[in-house]
Amino acid sequence: MTEVPDHLLARSRARRAALGLGGEGGGEATPAAEAAGAEVEKAGPTAAAKPAAAAVPAEVAPKAPEPLAPYVEANVRRKKIPYWAMPVLAFFPVWGVLYAQTLSKPPATAASQLDAGAVLYANKCASCHGGAGGGGVGRQLSGGEVLKTFPNIEQQMEFVRLGDAGFDGKPYGDPSREGGARTGGGFGSARMPAFKDSLTQTELFEVVRYEREKLGGEKVDAKALPDGPDGKRAHANGKPYLTDAGVLVTSDGKELFDKDGKLTTPETVLGTEASSSG
Ligand code: HEC
Incomplete structure (x- = not known):
């Protein structure tokens, strides 16, 4: 026992x-x-x-469930966020990112003709013509000067292609230019290089556009800018200057330059075709 x-x-x-x-x-x-x-x-x-x-364990013995404290009960009873709202809430961070993106600058797309022209000008022309086209070793382009010499863009492009050697001792540009027609080789000792081989026709168009519109202050008719002021420039009749292959063409689609880099279009036609006026 x-x-x-x-x-x-x-x-x-x-x-x-x-x-x-x-x-x-x-x-x-x-x-x-x-x-x-x-x-x-x-x-x-x-x-x-x-x-x-x-x-012994009087307090440890299973107790009857205590009534919930009022604040706990309030929590249990309160309206909760419905389940259908969860995807909406989950979308908020995504929305935040999208919203933030609308605030930042849109990603750079292909440079416009004028932007490309600005880069070309800075690299290949500014050393002689000045960063703002004020002139120096080369002639002044700003303040409408270049527009006085070349009332139409085609003749300016031809001059840049051939350089002043292409007009050695001969007049270029508008013969009735204010102050007399320009003569190739008539500006001090410096020479204007030929850019026929160092600029594509697309680049030629871009840099000449820049000189005329940004430095020279040319006002281009809205009809010649069907894609807006920063878009591609077209002829006055709305036809493109550049083919998809990057060849400069007239308003009726013929090549603008011959093999030697000279204009195929008679000056008289160019005069009437100029899509701009001061
Ligand atoms: C080495 C210096 C030099 C560089 C580089 C140069 N030029 Fe010239 N440019 C000249 C000179 C000098 C003249 C004057 C030529 C003349 O009258 O015979 C001139 C004249 C011009 C004219 C005619 C202006 C007028 O009213 O008579 C245009 C347009 C022109 N240049 C565009 C350009 C472009 C576009 C570039 C770059 C792609 C360029 N030049 C680069 C020296 C230069």
Whole structure:
């Protein structure tokens, strides 16, 4: 027969006293211990420990579910963001990125003719004609000067292709130019190089456009700019100057230059064809 250890009985007693169950003191403990002992005889040592053990963790025993605190209940009951809104919320970062992109500059597309012309001018012409076309070793282009010499763009392109050597001692440009017609080789000791081989026809058109429109202040008719002021320049009748292959053509589609780099079009036609007026 197994005895209930004294320390367990003592703890049981203390516990009962604490809970107000064993009011009569130690006298009560003995019958309880005897009952426990009797139990032990039937069920063994584990069962014997139980009554005492059960009495100990009074606070640990399973409690009835406590009523929810009002603030917890409010949280449970409150309206939540509906599930259908989740994709909308998930889209917000994407929207943020898209929005940010509208604020930044659009990615650079192919340079416009005038932008390309500006780069060409800076690299190949500015050293003699000045960054703003004010002149120097080369003649002044700004302030309408270049437009006085070349009322139409075609003759200016021809001059740039051939250089002043192409007009050595001969007049070029408008013969009735204010201050007299220009003469090839008549501007100091410097010479105007021929750009026939160092500029493609597309580049020639771009740089001459830049000189006329940006430096010379030429006003181009809206009909000659069907794609807007920064678009490609066309003839006065809206036909393109450049073919897809990059060949300069007249308003009726014939090549503008012959093999030698000279204009194929008579000056009289060019005069009437000029798409611009001051
Ligand atoms: C080495 C110096 C030099 C460079 C580089 C140069 N030019 Fe000239 N340019 C001249 C000189 C000098 C003249 C005057 C020629 C003359 O009157 O005989 C001239 C004249 C001109 C004229 C005629 C102006 C007028 O009203 O008579 C045009 C247009 C012109 N140049 C365009 C260009 C272009 C376009 C480039 C670059 C692709 C260029 N030049 C590069 C020296 C230069």
